[in-house]
Amino acid sequence: MLALLSDPAAWASLAALTALEIVLGIDNLIFLSIVASRLPEHQQNTARRVGLMLALVMRLALLASIAWIVGLTEPIMTVADFDVSWRDIIMLGGGLFLLAKGTLEIHHTMEEEHQEGGKVASSFTSAIVQIVLLDIVFSLDSVITAVGMAEHLSVMITAVVISMIVMLVAAQPVGDFVNRHPTVKMLALAFLVLVGTMLVAEGLHFHVPRAYLYFAIAFSAGVEALNLLARRRRLKTKQAAAAPTGAGH
Structure with a gap:
């Protein structure tokens, strides 16, 4: 470990891997925010923290069993010349779950606008x-990336903990x-559907470069940020225009 502290290559690997782990965690954070938003307000922050702590425990446990992780990419059966591994099954299942979850949440969000009762809270469990x-x-996706990028387990663990x-x-x-911006929530749900589609494609051996996914997310987020700024300026203009009228009365 002391030798690694004086190794510039190890520090460079740590910096790159930490940055990548943070980027890869964006979809996880979006999902956490959407799921927690359906809980009562006093439980939302607890759910986010519990979810992230569980994610940290899982990633550290997976890193501690690297040989098993590598084995997950080995084919376990062949269907019509299509090799299927445990990683493919997990990616397919997770992708389909995200597609279903994102679609249902979009439906619920649209329905809430036509219901007086507001959102229906889900249970904490x-x-x-x-x-x-x-x-x-x-x-699993994060750890496989870490294993492919870094040679030393201590570097992988440090990057995961920092992220x-x-x-x-x-x-x-x-x-x-x-939660404060409905249009941002709808955009976040669209991201979940996009990530779900990518996971299904990965499970079917259609590799989609992550750069494409995150460029789409960054571009859409940039457009939404401009919309929010424009909306805020319009609101300030309306308030400024209404101020003299109010003072006259």
Whole structure:
């Protein structure tokens, strides 16, 4: 370990892997925010923290069993010349779950606008179960990436821990922001459907470069940020125009 501290290559690997782990954690954070938003307000932050801590435990456990992780990519059966591994099955299952979850949440969000009762809260246990299911998929993807990028287990573990600390700090602000802006929530749900589609494609051996996915997310988020700024300016203009009228009365 002391030798690694003086190795510039190890530090470079740590920096690159930490940055990548944070980027890969974006979809996990979005999913956490959406699931937690259906809980009563006093439980939302707890659900986010529990979900991220479970994700950290899973990733560290997976890193501690690297030989098993490598074995997950080996074919376990062949269907019509199509080799199927446990990783393919997990990616397919996780992708289909995200597609179903994203579609149902979009439907619920649209229905809420026509119901006076507001959103229907889910149970804390149900939310945690959903978070755990997707944590398994996201953790597997994250750890396989870490194993491919770094040679030393200590570097992988450090990168994962740092990325999780960043996500823990960002979880509540991101969740609160998504809850305050319905259009941002709809965009986040569209991201979930996009990530689900990508996971299904990966499970079927159609490799989709992550750069395409994150460019689409970054571009859409940029457009939405401009919309929010324009909306805020229009609101300030209306308030400024109404101020003299109010003062006259």
